[in-house]
Structures are given as C-alpha cells and as structure tokens.
Amino acid sequence: MHVHVADHPLISHKLTVLRDERTDSPTFRRLADELVTLLAYEATRDVRVDPVTVQTPVAEARGVRLSTPQPLVVPILRAGLGMLEGMQRLLPTAEVGFLGMVRNEETLEATTYAERLPDDLARRQCYVLDPMLATGGTLSAAIEFLVQRGADHITAVTLLAAPEGIARVEADLADIGVPVTLVTAGLDERLNDKGYIVPGLGDAGDRLYGVV
Ligand code: URA
16 A cells, blocks of 8 residues: 655644644534545545547647546545545545445444445546544455455545554555555554554544534
8 A cells, every 4th residue: 555644734734733622523624624625636646537638719728637437435434424525625526435334442343334336336446535544444344345346446535544554454455456545644653442543633523523
C-alpha cells in the first residue's frame, strides 16, 4: 500500500482543531468536510481521464475529462458519511456506494451490516472514506469486498491513521493484486488498549453525530 501523509499547513491547522476536545460537533463536521476536500485533491491525483478536444471562443483546445465508468466513492457508515460531501465537492459526477461496517469493541473485528454497491465494479476506481484507520480491520474488509466485486484501483481517504492499522492492511492485502493507496491527514503514534488512536481525536462518529 502506498501511504501518502498530506503535508500542508492548512491541513495540519484544521486537523489540530479537530483533535481539540473543546471543538463542538457543528465545528467538527465543518472542519472534517473542509479537510476532506483538501485530501480529495491529493487522493485524486491518479483519477483516470480521457483526452478530449473542446472549442474555446478562440480555437480548439486539447484537454481531458474524467473517464467512464465514473469513480465510485464509498463512505463506510457511520463516520465515513461525514466525509462524503467533502469528496463530492471535487468529484461531483462520481457515483456513491455505501458500506455499513461495525467494529466489535471486544474482538475489534469488522463485520458488514449493510451494503449498497453496484454488483459489478469492473474497471472502477474506488475511493473509500473512513475517518480513522485504527486496527485496520474495517478498511481491510472493505477493500477486499470492493476488489472481489471487480474494483481495480483503490484509494482510501482517512483523517488519521495508526501504524498498527497500516501494517494490518498491508499484511491482509499483500496478495490483493490491485494498487491500493492511503491518503491521510495525519499518521499518529499508536493505538491504546481500547483500539483508539493516540493521540487521535476520540470517536469520530460520536464527534460528528453525537453519542448514540
Ligand atoms: N475509531 C474512532 O472513531 N476513533 C479511534 O480512535 C479509533 C477508531
């Protein structure tokens, strides 16, 4: 897996405010949204385009348009939903599929509880959105799911990642056979014994949507 830690002062600034426990939910949602748009710019560096020609008022100009099939954006429910609009802002024509995955807080393993995705993902570039790459169980399972359906290019976008999670995804996907890239705003120190990222930002779903 190619890991890209987005290094930009605006990203670091917004991430710092997100981490702050005093940041309230509306501010957290707005900042997460802005941060994802900045990450989306990095994450779409490899988005596929086709050459086209357009007529300007002056002359013909060669350019590019996004290829079809359009990219698929896949937020992992629930917390990934808080990243969807930020991604769509840069990829408004992308289709959106949903994967509901929940982590068992004792075993820390991920299971799928909901899925709304095209059956055939052949030739699809998929952008998986999940704010926290912690143990890596959810992200590995989601990527395996998409590749089994035929996706041939995966980019995961996270706000934070832990080294343990990256190692797990790399081990789980060693033979996956498609390019996988991680774009994240920050690479933190470690996980604690509850599987939380340290220093992290707490429970991203709770901070976005409240404790339910
Ligand atoms: N999920 C979160 O929301 N936060 C963490 O620190 C780890 C997993």
